[in-house]
Amino acid sequence: MIGLTVLFAGLIILPHFLAYHHQDLLIFTTINVLAVCSYRLVTLTGEWSLIHAVMMGVGAFTAALLFLEFDMAMWFTVPLAGLVTAAIAFVLCFPLLRMTQFYFLIASFAAGETIRLTWVEFVGIFGGTGGLVGVEPPIVGEIDFLDPIPYFYLTLAVVTVCLFLLYRIEKSRVGLTMHAIHWKAPLAESVGVNAWRYRALALVTGSFFVGIAGAMKVHYLGSVTPNQFGIGFMVFILIWVIVGGYTSFAGPVIGVIVLTIFDESIRSFEEVRPAIYGAVLILSILFLPAGLEGLPARLRVWFGIGNKHADPKLTEH
């Protein structure tokens, strides 16, 4: 609890010490934290989907359309974007959740690409490859949310509330049941758990929160294009989750933050950045299968610090 308080105090004063473009980065990183944490909820039942990035795009496009076509303020577009994304996810549950494992992975990829190509194809509604522009954050009295600092506080507040909800869901009876479906689906079903319902719930709830993340992003960035939410961004979500570690709630968050700082430090190597990312991904899979969250235990093993019982693998049983 004290740790969290210190963290928030730090986050609240942090933007005042940053340059303008780092403030932007801070906002997008905060939004990405919500994207990976909501993805974690989807993966709780053991299925890795490839549609999450597109779902974030659904949120962004919904918010943009509501703003541009219906003149809705951000206070309405963001929650509505979450609801629309959740509704689309619910419809997709019917075809997608008939499958598991590899088939689910590929089918979710196909469904996502279909949605994304629809944005490209229907230029009249979604603006084609150029996407939609001119989405603005609101102005409330003296506060213009186009400024990075107020917008960061707003984002921080929204993301914190969402993370709290996600955390409560994971620790609730529902979340534990999702865990159970991951590890022993037949057993869970044999004691009367409707696996389909829980997998659908994970997908819909995860999509709701990532829809909110997408809406938060489009209101700050001002524009949205289909390519922003392609397989490239999906891969980044996967990298953040995997490098961070996906066995605990904090893992993906650590992944986003560490890799964003790392990414910023290699900014001067613009052209080779994807390759460095690729290499980091491969190395972390080969040498850090538990992700960064497993690093302390790993270091202890590598350097022989402490007794052998410090290795969680040995103490588990």
Added chain:
Amino acid sequence: MELIVQSLINGLVQGGFYSLFAVGLVLIFGVMGVVNFAHGELVMVGAFTVWLVHAQFGVDYLPAIALGVVIVTSIGIFMEKALFKPTRSDPLAGLICSIGVLFILQVVATLVGGDGPSKQVPPPFHGTLIFLDVIRVPTQRLFGLGISVAALVALWLFLTRSKFGWALRAVALDREAAALQGINTDKVSLIAISIGAALAGLAGTLIAPLTNINPHMGHNVIITAFIVTIVGGVGSLTGAVLASVLYAVFHTFVTVYFGGTVATICGLVLMVVVLIVRPTGIMGVRVSE
């Protein structure tokens, strides 16, 4: 009528190329249980080799094809030895590693070719064969189709007639049982990925003169490969070939009448429908529990 026949022919030729990389993907997935996301990039590397060696340095087309196949096969062998073998117990890890390879290969291609517009390779074979006064097939496409068919027939003979081919199919059916019979599964995996990568490289070198070459061309390749693999039935090589040809013809027709994006959307929807209605694909076998 002419347009229909012409599209049909173009579709068939395209189907030959699709078959080459789809079969490789199926082989790797069947034997090793890894979805190779970098498969499209293997095709891209093959095409880039031809661009670099043939169009830039002036080496003949045929040696350039051979070189492309060798380079791509080496990449495949490296992936197996360094990435897939150590992560064999976790199929997801293999998939993630292949995504890492995808990024690296794209960057290498960008560094080699520059970040400019798409590259083009002038077709080494000129001329057009005209059948029945209306059907025109450029020699270049005919050459590509001939090589594709030859490679697929060779693969079929290898899988059905040779000892290694039998071993390979055994491992694809049941890895553990095959290992118990004394089959060296690691060696078989190495052969499978070598063949898969070589076919992808061959596909890349063959389409190089017929397409725009850029570091991101693998994206469409992998989407096509997924569609074809699913529609054909995961694990079925004949299904993959059949689906490749059917899908290529279908895609060519929809592209002619409605445009490329609509064609890809239709393909993706078709794939999801196949997954729902007939998850085993057109040639897949239902496995009873």
